[in-house]
Amino acid sequence: xxxxxxxxxxxxxxxxxxxxxxxxxxxxxxxxxxxxxxxxxxxxxxxxxxxxxxxxxxxxxxxxxxxxxxxxxxxxxxxxxxxxxxxxxxxxxxxx
Amino acid sequence: xxxxxxxxxxxxxxxxxxxxxxxxxxxxxxxxxxxxxxxxxxxxxxxxxxxxxxxxxxxxxxxxxxxxxxxxxxxxxxxxxxxxxxxxxxxxxxxxxxxxxxxxxxxxxxxxxxxxxxxxxxxxxxxxxxxxxxxxxxxxxxxxxxxxxxxxxxxxxxxxxxxxxxxxxxxxxxxxxxxxxxxxxxxxxxxxxxxxxxxxxxxxxxxxxxxxxxxxxxxxxxxxxxxxxxxxxxxxxxxxxxxxxxxxxxxxxxxxxxxxxxxxxxxxxxxxxxxxxxxxxxxxxxxxxxxxxxxxxxxxxxxxxxxxxxxxxxxxxxxxxxxxxxxxxxxxxxxxxxxxxxxxxxxxxxxxxxxxxxxxxxxxxxxxxxxxxxxxxxxxxxxxxxxxxxxxxxxxxxxxxxxxxxxxxxxxxxxxxxxxxxxxxxxxxxxxxxxxxxxxxxxxxxxxxxxxx
Numbered sequence: 001x002x003x004x005x006x007x008x009x010x011x012x013x014x015x016x017x018x019x020x021x022x023x024x025x026x027x028x029x030x031x032x033x034x035x036x037x038x039x040x041x042x043x044x045x046x047x048x049x050x051x052x053x054x055x056x057x058x059x060x061x062x063x064x065x066x067x068x069x070x071x072x073x074x075x076x077x078x079x080x081x082x083x084x085x086x087x088x089x090x091x092x093x094x095x096x
Numbered sequence: 097x098x099x100x101x102x103x104x105x106x107x108x109x110x111x112x113x114x115x116x117x118x119x120x121x122x123x124x125x126x127x128x129x130x131x132x133x134x135x136x137x138x139x140x141x142x143x144x145x146x147x148x149x150x151x152x153x154x155x156x157x158x159x160x161x162x163x164x165x166x167x168x169x170x171x172x173x174x175x176x177x178x179x180x181x182x183x184x185x186x187x188x189x190x191x192x193x194x195x196x197x198x199x200x201x202x203x204x205x206x207x208x209x210x211x212x213x214x215x216x217x218x219x220x221x222x223x224x225x226x227x228x229x230x231x232x233x234x235x236x237x238x239x240x241x242x243x244x245x246x247x248x249x250x251x252x253x254x255x256x257x258x259x260x261x262x263x264x265x266x267x268x269x270x271x272x273x274x275x276x277x278x279x280x281x282x283x284x285x286x287x288x289x290x291x292x293x294x295x296x297x298x299x300x301x302x303x304x305x306x307x308x309x310x311x312x313x314x315x316x317x318x319x320x321x322x323x324x325x326x327x328x329x330x331x332x333x334x335x336x337x338x339x340x341x342x343x344x345x346x347x348x349x350x351x352x353x354x355x356x357x358x359x360x361x362x363x364x365x366x367x368x369x370x371x372x373x374x375x376x377x378x379x380x381x382x383x384x385x386x387x388x389x390x391x392x393x394x395x396x397x398x399x400x401x402x403x404x405x406x407x408x409x410x411x412x413x414x415x416x417x418x419x420x421x422x423x424x425x426x427x428x429x430x431x432x433x434x435x436x437x438x439x440x441x442x443x444x445x446x447x448x449x450x451x452x453x454x455x456x457x458x459x460x461x462x463x464x465x466x467x468x469x470x471x472x473x474x475x476x477x478x479x480x481x482x483x484x485x486x487x488x489x490x491x492x493x494x495x496x497x498x499x500x501x502x503x504x505x506x507x508x509x510x511x512x513x514x515x516x517x518x519x520x521x522x523x524x525x526x527x528x529x530x531x532x533x534x535x536x537x538x539x540x541x542x543x544x545x546x547x548x549x
Contacts, residue, residue, distance in 0.1 A: 011099065013108045043101045052104045064162040083108055085165035090099040092353040093107055093346040 008058040009038065009087040012071065016080035018042075018049040025078065026053060029070045034061045054087065107346075111166055115319035115381040116347060118354055119374050120170040122212075122295035123153050124302035124310035124367060127176040133184045135191055139198035142181075146173060146199065149309070149362075150206025156361040160354055168354075172210050173203065174300035174312075177246075179216035179226045187224050192232035193239055200240035208242070212300030215246035217290070220254040220539070230260065233267050237283050238274040244298040245284035250485040252289060252492050256540035261286075261482050265474030265534065269501055272470075277511045278502045282465060285498045286481055288488030293368050294424040299496060310367035311359040312424060315351035316374040317343070319381040321411075325389040336390065337410040344371065344414030352419040370424030371415035372461065373407075375435035377518040383407075383430055384437025395437055395455075396447030404428060405458040425494055427460025433500075433513060433520035434465055442466075442521040443510070449480075449523045457487050462496035467511055467520040470503040475531040477501060482534070490543050 014022060023040065030037055035055050042051040060067065067084060075082040110116035130141035150173055157168045178195060185191050196214055203211040214236065216226040230247065237245055249264070250256035264286055272278030285299040292303020295312035302310065324343045328336060351369045359366035375383045384395040386407060392399045408428045415422045432438045432452070441447035449466070456462050463484050468477070481497045488495030500520065502511055507524040 011104055013104050015105070015108065015112075039098060041101045045102065045105050048105075050101055050105045052099075052101050054098065068162065081112060083112075083165050085107075086163045087099065088353060089164045089166065089350055090104055090107055092349040094099060094103040 006058055007056045010055050010057050010084050011087050011090060012053040012055060013083045013085070014051040014053070014080050015048055019078065022051065022078065022080065025074050029074060030055055033067060033070070034059050035067070110317065110320045110347070114317070114323050115376065115378055116317045117167040117169050118313060118351060119316035120172055120295050120314040121153065121157055121168055121355070121358055122172040122174050122300055122312045122314065123149055123362070123364065124174045124293065124306050124312060125149055126302060126306065126308045127181055131181055131184060135185055135194055138181065138185070139195060143198050143202040146175070146202035146211065147206045149173070150203065150208040152362055154207055156358055159361065160358055164354060166350060166354065170210070171208060172212065172295070172297060172300065173208050174295070174302045175199070175211065175213035176302050176304070177216055178214045179223070179229045180304070182229060183223065183225045187228040189228070189232040189235050192229055193236050196236040196240050196243045200242050203242040210242050210244050210297045212244040212246065212297050213302060214243045215301060217248045218257055218260050219248050219251040220257060222257070222260060230263060230267060233284065234270040234274060237271055237280055243283070244300065246287060246290065246299045246301055248287045248290040249481070250288035250489050252489050253542055255542040256288070256482060256485055256489060258482065258534070258540055259537045261478050261485070262475070262534050262537050264481060265476070265478035268477055268499060269474050272501045273503050277505065277513070278467070278470070278500045279513050279517065281500045282498065282513070282517055285496045286485070287494060287496045288485035289492070289494045290496070291424055291494060295370050296372065296374065296425060298498060307365055309364035311355060311362060311364050312367040312370065313351045313355035314370040314372060314374065314424065315347055316372070317347045318373045318375045318383050318386060320347060321373065322380065322382065322386045322389050325386055333406060337406055340407065340410035341414035341417070344411045345418045348415040348418035348422070352421065366421065368421045368423030369415070369419045371411060371422055371426045372424070372429055373411060374429045375431070376516065377434055377436060379436060382435045382437040383428055384435050384441060388437060394441050394444065394446045396441045396451045400451070401454055401458055404455055408459045425460050427494070429461045429464060430455060430459065431465035432523070433467070433518040434516065435518070439519060439521060442523060449525060453483060453487070456484065456495055457491065460494045462488070462494070464496065464498045465500070465517070465520065467500040467502045467505070467522045468525050469507050469522055470501055470505050472501050472525055473529050473531065475534040476525060476529050478534045479530045480525070486540070489540075
């Protein structure tokens with residue numbers, strides 16, 4: 001299968017306390033920025049709610065700095081820690 | 097296979113909770129082609145190059161931080177040893193100071209906090225220009241803010257240049273007298289077997305064997321290692337070595353990825369990843385606390401040297417598996433003033449200067465950021481340096497000394513430097529002065545490398 005365009009996958013990580021509307025708020029930020037959500041996973045790890053969302057930012061209409069600003073606002077309003085990082089950092093660290 | 101939630105969470109916690117960061121990205125810059133018989137064109141070329149590349153370094157580092165979400169704490173520049181650049185110029189202190197001020201001004205303009213390379217390789221002997229540079233150290237480092245100095249005073253191949261070691265006792269006392277509590281001495285380190293690609297200050301320089309540019313990365317994760325040791329309280333030491341290796345593997349891979357990408361963005365060759373564990377004064381980011389989490393009562397107690405040897409060996413094994421470009425110092429930093437656990441152990445009387453010296457025989461970086469009483473004789477400072485460099489020379493490894501003779505202070509007092517430099521309890525220097533030994537000068541011959549017992 002050939003890919004029409006390059007993708008740039010980033011992982012959004014949310015940690016804190018689970019509550020209604022987290023996915024909705026994040027999906028809203030992504031949709032507005034033309035960022036495709038590829039995968040969502042969540043687990044309770046060491047008593048902390050952890051959600052990861054894989055997104056493709058290749059066609060994003062805003063830069064990483066702006067995406068971060070939006071995510072920081074959601075994080076503040078919902079009392080969550082939200083980070084976004086290029087997927088390659090995880091591949092480098094966890095795959096030999 | 098997509099990355100699991102557990103793996104993502106492990107990485108995110110390293111930065112959010114355990115202080116994992118890229119401690120420094122240091123751009124090595126060759127300045128040999130800037131040399132001139134006249135100081136003005138030299139300083140102009142040097143300034144232009146440092147400002148241009150320094151700004152590029154900062155821009156690219158910001159982009160990488162955004163992309164990977166791993167903080168890059170310091171952005172620094174290391175240049176060709178200044179003594180080489182000063183060779184064709186008049187041998188006056190004014191020339192040296194003027195050159196260093198140009199480095200200082202360029203660093204400020206490019207928003208680079210430290211520029212390293214103000215120094216010389218004098219392990220076997222000193223040229224007139226090098227002699228002049230050493231004489232000008234107190235003037236230079238007290239009149240600049242961002243310039244860091246280094247001197248290689250010894251090597252396994254050459255032995256120890258005791259003429260230079262003897263002189264440094266006086267130079268450091270003079271420099272200490274020109275700043276509050278002698279903190280000016282934090283900007284200079286003296287070495288045995290100095291590496292040419294070390295990204296960490298104060299000793300960073302761009303060695304003569306390096307290309308035009310080289311981007312070197314210093315990673316740091318004492319907090320990460322401490323947390324993994326603390327989470328494995330019951331495993332035996334073989335297993336403990338294994339978990340440390342795995343953790344260091346991961347953080348080294350992050351460093352390698354970020355270094356390569358930074359170098360690509362800047363259009364310069366990638367140099368090395370320095371895997372040294374470098375503590376900060378932040379709570380939990382302490383090398384001493386790793387040793388204590390391993391089960392040693394307090395750093396400085398019996399067991400500390402063995403624990404540190406195990407730690408650094410595991411760090412090197414994990415790092416070497418992760419990257420083919422491990423270099424620089426790649427040891428464990430145990431600076432007294434910059435590590436909460438070290439400060440505590442000196443204050444409690446558990447860690448003495450003698451034990452600190454013993455610890456440096458198994459980890460590369462030497463006696464670092466420790467204070468001694470202001471009335472310590474220059475010959476005694478030189479003798480401390482000679483002892484430490486001997487450990488490096490005899491063991492084919494790097495050692496260094498960054499000593500702060502604090503004017504007017506007595507053993508037991510505590511100096512507060514603030515910020516990254518932390519605070520240092522003034523350490524007692526034992527015994528009777530070895531003035532005659534130092535005053536003999538000459539060169540300690542290089543050691544025999546067979547009959548190794």
